[in-house]
Amino acid sequence: MKITKIISHVLQYDLPEELGYSQQYYAKRSAHLVEVQTDEGITGWGECFGPGNIAVANKGIVEGVIQPMILGDDPVDRDVIWHKVYNLMRDHGQKGMPLQSLSGVDIALWDIAGKVANLPIHKLIGGAHRTSVQAYGYGMMLKRESVDEHSARFADEAAAIRDMGFVATKMKVGLGAKNDVKLCEAVRRGVGDTFDFMVDANHCYTTPDAFYVGRALDELNAYWFEEPVAPEDHDGYRELRAGLRTNISGGEAEFNRWGWRQILENRGLDIAQPEVCALGGISEYLRVLALCHAHHTPVINHVWGSAIAVATNLQLLAAMPPLPGGLFPREPLLEFDTTHNAFRDELLIDPLNIQQQVAQSGGSVKIPTGPGIGVEPDREFIKRYSI
Numbered sequence: 001m002k003i004t005k006i007i008s009h010v011l012q013y014d015l016p017e018e019l020g021y022s023q024q025y026y027a028k029r030s031a032h033l034v035e036v037q038t039d040e041g042i043t044g045w046g047e048c049f050g051p052g053n054i055a056v057a058n059k060g061i062v063e064g065v066i067q068p069m070i071l072g073d074d075p076v077d078r079d080v081i082w083h084k085v086y087n088l089m090r091d092h093g094q095k096g097m098p099l100q101s102l103s104g105v106d107i108a109l110w111d112i113a114g115k116v117a118n119l120p121i122h123k124l125i126g127g128a129h130r131t132s133v134q135a136y137g138y139g140m141m142l143k144r145e146s147v148d149e150h151s152a153r154f155a156d157e158a159a160a161i162r163d164m165g166f167v168a169t170k171m172k173v174g175l176g177a178k179n180d181v182k183l184c185e186a187v188r189r190g191v192g193d194t195f196d197f198m199v200d201a202n203h204c205y206t207t208p209d210a211f212y213v214g215r216a217l218d219e220l221n222a223y224w225f226e227e228p229v230a231p232e233d234h235d236g237y238r239e240l241r242a243g244l245r246t247n248i249s250g251g252e253a254e255f256n257r258w259g260w261r262q263i264l265e266n267r268g269l270d271i272a273q274p275e276v277c278a279l280g281g282i283s284e285y286l287r288v289l290a291l292c293h294a295h296h297t298p299v300i301n302h303v304w305g306s307a308i309a310v311a312t313n314l315q316l317l318a319a320m321p322p323l324p325g326g327l328f329p330r331e332p333l334l335e336f337d338t339t340h341n342a343f344r345d346e347l348l349i350d351p352l353n354i355q356q357q358v359a360q361s362g363g364s365v366k367i368p369t370g371p372g373i374g375v376e377p378d379r380e381f382i383k384r385y386s387i
């Protein structure tokens with residue numbers, strides 16, 4: 001079998017309302033799907049992390065840089081292809097957009113391998129440790145409104161996400177450390193004393209500000225404190241983890257085994273959040289997962305993007321061994337964005353219907369068992385939203 005063509009589909013639409021996190025407000029939803037075609041009629045699908053103009057630039061890397069390196073190669077040889085592409089790009093980008101681009105291609109190659117074997121990817125990896133996974137719902141985005149308006153809205157929204165059936169919820173912060181503590185208190189009030197909530201700072205704090213918020217989170221019994229400081233600030237992560245009771249999480253902005261080796265050896269994470277659509281695809285994710293578990297660090301995948309990314313993560317969550325194991329081990333969770341996303345809810349011929357599954361099952365989502373990533377996108381839908 002030979003790779004005959006690689007196409008990047010960059011999709012975009014205007015969101016019904018502007019949303020924000022600690023770094024920016026945004027008004028468009030975008031997704032970057034990668035399609036790998038073969039001479040035997042089998043097509044694989046993958047996705048690259050990176051919105052808006054990042055996706056547009058990554059399309060150039062996928063089609064203009066990676067495609068010519070691997071046209072004619074056997075798509076099932078995905079590890080050989082990974083190393084060929086990485087080695088040829090290494091001098092120009094060991095992190096960031098080249099790795100995001102390689103990720104989408106690699107996921108599509110795994111989809112092809114699954115379709116060739118007529119097996120879901122979790123079977124190719126080694127089998128399902130679980131047939132369903134519990135989901136947490138994130139929302140509570142920033143808007144151009146006052147702290148008090150944020151607090152009232154966050155309390156209501158946190159309760160609404162709990163009532164949708166999700167097993168935990170995650171909020172954004174980013175209004176400044178003192179105001180952010182008020183938002184966290186509002187969310188705790190909204191969900192009640194026993195429901196888990198998590199806080200995502202998207203690396204907006206200095207270490208002292210992160211300690212200020214983190215001490216409040218210790219009092220509020222938050223589950224985890226995500227990306228409190230810049231991903232480059234390994235010392236800050238280590239100090240926060242040593243000084244706070246709340247779990248410190250992060251890693252969505254880290255790439256490949258060598259980047260992950262550094263943050264794990266630094267001992268700054270209680271929970272690792274690798275992003276398969278950014279760090280180098282499934283081939284590299286499996287190596288990063290092994291590294292995390294070698295450091296006895298539990299993994300809860302970062303999930304963002306379209307139904308292709310969600311389906312890919314469902315395959316990986318099925319195949320993730322419990323750490324450290326036991327009768328009642330702490331299980332991984334599926335991250336689910338509760339804000340408007342047509343690329344997740346309407347892209348597939350057979351939708352995953354995650355919100356409905358969560359509502360009906362008390363928070364869990366079934367692992368797709370079809371070949372490859374287990375889902376197929378609707379080409380008409382892709383045509384309609386392509387830019």
Ligand code: CA
Nearest residue numbers: 200226227252
């Ligand atoms: Ca995050």
